[in-house]
Amino acid sequence: MLTVAEALVVVADCVTVCPSIEVPCQDAWGMVLAEAVASDVDSPPCDRSVVDGYAVCSADLRDGRAELTVLEELPAGRLPKHAVTRGTAVRVMTGAAIPPGADAVVMVEHGQLLEDGRVRLPQAAATAGQNILRRAAAMSRGEVVMEAGRLLRPADVGLLAEAGHSRVRVVRRPTVAVLATGSELVPAWQKPGPAQIRNSNGAMLLAAVRQAGGVAIDLGIAIDEPEALRRCIKAGLECDVLVLSGGVSAGAWDLVPGILQALGVEQRFHKVRLKPGKPLWFGTLAGPQRSRLVFGLPGNPVSSFVCFELFVRPALAALAGRPAWQRPERTGRLTAGFRHRGDRPTYHPATAVPPADAQSNEPPLHYDVTPLDWQGSADQRTLARANALAIFPAGDGTYQVGDAIPLLLLD
Amino acid sequence: MLTVAEALVVVADCVTVCPSIEVPCQDAWGMVLAEAVASDVDSPPCDRSVVDGYAVCSADLRDGRAELTVLEELPAGRLPKHAVTRGTAVRVMTGAAIPPGADAVVMVEHGQLLEDGRVRLPQAAATAGQNILRRAAAMSRGEVVMEAGRLLRPADVGLLAEAGHSRVRVVRRPTVAVLATGSELVPAWQKPGPAQIRNSNGAMLLAAVRQAGGVAIDLGIAIDEPEALRRCIKAGLECDVLVLSGGVSAGAWDLVPGILQALGVEQRFHKVRLKPGKPLWFGTLAGPQRSRLVFGLPGNPVSSFVCFELFVRPALAALAGRPAWQRPERTGRLTAGFRHRGDRPTYHPATAVPPADAQSNEPPLHYDVTPLDWQGSADQRTLARANALAIFPAGDGTYQVGDAIPLLLLD
Numbered sequence: 119m120l121t122v123a124e125a126l127v128v129v130a131d132c133v134t135v136c137p138s139i140e141v142p143c144q145d146a147w148g149m150v151l152a153e154a155v156a157s158d159v160d161s162p163p164c165d166r167s168v169v170d171g172y173a174v175c176s177a178d179l180r181d182g183r184a185e186l187t188v189l190e191e192l193p194a195g196r197l198p199k200h201a202v203t204r205g206t207a208v209r210v211m212t213g214a215a216i217p218p219g220a221d222a223v224v225m226v227e228h229g230q231l232l233e234d235g236r237v238r239l240p241q242a243a244a245t246a247g248q249n250i251l252r253r254a255a256a257m258s259r260g261e262v263v264m265e266a267g268r269l270l271r272p273a274d275v276g277l278l279a280e281a282g283h284s285r286v287r288v289v290r291r292p293t294v295a296v297l298a299t300g301s302e303l304v305p306a307w308q309k310p311g312p313a314q315i316r317n318s319n320g321a322m323l324l325a326a327v328r329q330a331g332g333v334a335i336d337l338g339i340a341i342d343e344p345e346a347l348r349r350c351i352k353a354g355l356e357c358d359v360l361v362l363s364g365g366v367s368a369g370a371w372d373l374v375p376g377i378l379q380a381l382g383v384e385q386r387f388h389k390v391r392l393k394p395g396k397p398l399w400f401g402t403l404a405g406p407q408r409s410r411l412v413f414g415l416p417g418n419p420v421s422s423f424v425c426f427e428l429f430v431r432p433a434l435a436a437l438a439g440r441p442a443w444q445r446p447e448r449t450g451r452l453t454a455g456f457r458h459r460g461d462r463p464t465y466h467p468a469t470a471v472p473p474a475d476a477q478s479n480e481p482p483l484h485y486d487v488t489p490l491d492w493q494g495s496a497d498q499r500t501l502a503r504a505n506a507l508a509i510f511p512a513g514d515g516t517y518q519v520g521d522a523i524p525l526l527l528l529d
Numbered sequence: 530m531l532t533v534a535e536a537l538v539v540v541a542d543c544v545t546v547c548p549s550i551e552v553p554c555q556d557a558w559g560m561v562l563a564e565a566v567a568s569d570v571d572s573p574p575c576d577r578s579v580v581d582g583y584a585v586c587s588a589d590l591r592d593g594r595a596e597l598t599v600l601e602e603l604p605a606g607r608l609p610k611h612a613v614t615r616g617t618a619v620r621v622m623t624g625a626a627i628p629p630g631a632d633a634v635v636m637v638e639h640g641q642l643l644e645d646g647r648v649r650l651p652q653a654a655a656t657a658g659q660n661i662l663r664r665a666a667a668m669s670r671g672e673v674v675m676e677a678g679r680l681l682r683p684a685d686v687g688l689l690a691e692a693g694h695s696r697v698r699v700v701r702r703p704t705v706a707v708l709a710t711g712s713e714l715v716p717a718w719q720k721p722g723p724a725q726i727r728n729s730n731g732a733m734l735l736a737a738v739r740q741a742g743g744v745a746i747d748l749g750i751a752i753d754e755p756e757a758l759r760r761c762i763k764a765g766l767e768c769d770v771l772v773l774s775g776g777v778s779a780g781a782w783d784l785v786p787g788i789l790q791a792l793g794v795e796q797r798f799h800k801v802r803l804k805p806g807k808p809l810w811f812g813t814l815a816g817p818q819r820s821r822l823v824f825g826l827p828g829n830p831v832s833s834f835v836c837f838e839l840f841v842r843p844a845l846a847a848l849a850g851r852p853a854w855q856r857p858e859r860t861g862r863l864t865a866g867f868r869h870r871g872d873r874p875t876y877h878p879a880t881a882v883p884p885a886d887a888q889s890n891e892p893p894l895h896y897d898v899t900p901l902d903w904q905g906s907a908d909q910r911t912l913a914r915a916n917a918l919a920i921f922p923a924g925d926g927t928y929q930v931g932d933a934i935p936l937l938l939l940d
Contacts, residue, residue, distance in 0.1 A: 142732075143736075144731070144732040144736050144745075144747070145736075146736075147736040147737075147739070147740055158720070159720070159721060159727075161907075161910070163725075163726065164724060168905055193713070193753070194711065194713040194726075195712045195725060195753075196712075196713075196724060197723055213713065213829075213907070215723070251907060255904050256904050256907065256908040256909070256910045257910050263910055271939070272733050272736040272737035272834070273733065273909065273912045273913050273915075275733050275736040276730065276732060276733030276830050276909050276913075277729070277909050277912070277913040278717075278729075279727055279731070279732040279733070280717075280909060282717065282720070282727070284717035285718075300606060301604070301606045301607070302604070302605040302606020302607075303606070305695065306554065306689075306690035306691075306693065307695035309569070309693070310570060312574070312608055313574070313575060313605070313606055313607060313608050313625075315573070315605075315606075315624075315691075316690055316693070320555070321554050321555040321689070321690040321695075322687030322690070323683075324555040324686075325554075325556075325557075325558040325683040336555070342604070342606075417605075418623075418624070419691070423683070423684055423687065426683075448891070448892075449891065480860065480894050481859075481892035481894075482892075483894070484891075493662060493666045494579055494662065496572075496573060496579070496624070497666070498667070498684065498687050498688050499667045499668050499674055499688055500667070501688070502674070502684050502685045502687070504684075528682070
């Protein structure tokens with residue numbers, strides 16, 4: 119049976135980054151830039167005032183001739199009508215173009231309007247270039263301002279817009295079909311009859327896929343009947359990823375692996391050395407450019423969740439062209455003794471809090487971790503109370519207060 | 530002039546949490562639950578097998594009678610047809626109901642099918658209750674399983690579905706209108722003429738609002754003309770929040786504050802002791818239940834970004850009912866000497882990396898921080914290269930390599 123680390127390598131080896139797509143730049147945050155981007159403009163496009171003030175010939179102030187005729191008032195976004203010559207000034211707003219002839223801007227606070235309309239400026243208050251941002255100081259036309267592979271943030275979106283890329287080519291979000299299987303399942307809005315259970319995995323997985331940046335497609339519930347299952351699975355194979363839950367453990371009614379193989383999906387592994395989540399199934403459907411990925415998650419909700427976090431979420435990040443992704447692994451110290459039994463590494467729902475003496479402006483070096491009283495892989499109520507999974511290694515072990523154990527933070 | 534901390538208090542005092550709305554549970558992640566949620570079912574709904582195996586009377590194995598007649602095979606989701614009596618067993622799949630009369634399940638691996646169809650089980654392999662999850666072990670019908678105010682995660686969504694809440698009442702996402710003002714602006718798809726600049730703030734702010742969980746509404750560009758501005762601002766005041774950029778500095782063409790006041794928006798503050806971002810304007814429009822918030826961000830893109838991060842993002846979190854939100858503040862150590870000039874605390878674009886000796890499974894206690902060569906508040910190219918804002922206190926200061934300074938992490 120593969121270890122978690124070995125299984126992750128198999129999944130990673132099957133991922134090909136999704137093709138690129140052009141989107142409006144304001145929708146590109148959280149996605150990965152698919153090609154280098156050059157600016158089609160100088161920024162700023164001309165010499166600009168960085169303050170509200172008077173554009174002047176600095177020589178006028180050096181000579182001590184500080185009373186200047188104001189030729190015009192110039193806001194950002196208008197072209198100057200006048201050139202500034204000795205003895206004159208233009209009143210400029212922040213961001214306004216520097217008129218020809220001016221080589222400095224004196225802040226408006228330093229000027230005093232005279233009765234004849236001229237402005238008096240203090241002597242020696244200007245040096246050449248003062249308060250002027252030069253054309254192309256931030257970027258030049260034709261210059262590459264962002265490389266392919268960049269994960270875009272809102273600040274990057276602003277730069278893309280300034281550089282003329284109102285639309286940008288990014289790696290497409292992976293499409294992910296979610297299908298719950300099992301004749302015992304009823305939709306969440308329906309009251310389950312005796313021996314039935316609600317399909318909670320569907321909602322959980324749809325939310326998790328969307329949170330991970332995927333485009334989730336809800337395929338609902340497929341009953342344990344070969345033709346119904348086959349039809350649903352075939353529809354799911356249209357997506358980049360098909361996430362099934364249920365139907366992959368050893369029970370006699372488990373039809374899923376056989377149907378997948380009949381549809382051309384090649385099994386890459388079945389079962390991973392992990393608890394909960396051991397029955398995890400993974401396969402690929404070969405395609406002309408790239409393979410589709412199929413994850414068969416165990417039907418119990420906590421197993422399904424743990425397998426999503428450990429395997430599906432990193433795969434979605436890789437498909438989206440993002441850097442390697444995993445939940446942060448931290449060190450926990452047990453707040454109580456704990457007895458672990460089992461032949462597989464166990465991801466046990468737990469609460470993790472920074473220790474009482476943690477500094478607010480420093481991330482905690484470790485967390486105080488309390489494994490929750492957990493009823494097993496069907497008990498998602500305890501999972502919902504957890505903010506971490508405490509990782510106990512395989513083998514029976516007795517742990518003491520203060521023992522260090524690794525944990526995955528969920529929030 | 531208010532400090533950043535004082536201004537944040539003013540904003541916080543004006544926030545009323547948005548009203549609640551009912552949404553499908555799979556869309557509720559990232560939102561805050563508006564009312565306590567009780568389960569309408571026991572979970573599990575009946576005693577259940579947690580393994581594939583044989584449901585037996587444990588007394589049969591204590592007596593050493595280990596060859597049992599198999600009455601039926603029972604998958605999850607079907608009702609048993611038979612009760613288990615002494616000398617008999619039912620083959621149960623994981624999740625199947627425990628038939629009446631049975632009080633233990635023996636794992637299928639321990640059974641051996643005999644030629645006459647009976648199954649041989651090893652002696653003393655069953656104790657009463659073994660491998661059975663009791664009805665309501667995880668939650669009972671009528672029990673509150675989640676409290677109001679909870680920020681929902683995908684694992685919570687699963688529990689909501691199981692508890693019968695296929696639709697849940699959550700705090701509505703705030704609606705946020707984004708309006709860029711200034712006659713110098715042209716849309717990002719247009720080539721700017723002389724003295725024009727592209728509207729990059731619009732795209733940046735739309736992306737930032739969506740990233741922060743708001744519903745962003747693009748109001749485009751309003752030129753510096755009173756009637757056009759008034760119309761656009763009035764439309765924006767239909768939303769929970771109106772975010773303007775531009776039009777709030779001291780220039781003579783700055784019409785925005787006057788129009789806002791004419792429309793009934795009360796100024797709460799104008800100008801904050803901060804660089805970039807000093808001209809920030811904040812006001813509220815009183816309404817029957819709750820006030821609408823209006824942020825007038827400075828027009829320069831880096832100023833706009835910093836004001837969004839410091840003021841608008843926390844306000845959106847508060848409107849959505851989320852716990853107090855701020856970018857994590859960490860400690861940086863300068864990798865190079867730096868000279869800071871200015872009479873206001875300055876948020877300087879910087880790169881922050883964990884120090885070379887940081888442990889991979891521990892968050893760094895501090896970051897090596899390098900202030901970038903930054904051309905001022907119009908230079909968003911440098912902002913896009915930054916992953917942190919280094920916070921230099923007011924006053925001219927010379928900093929040495931290794932000096933500690935606070936920083937806000939942007940990623």
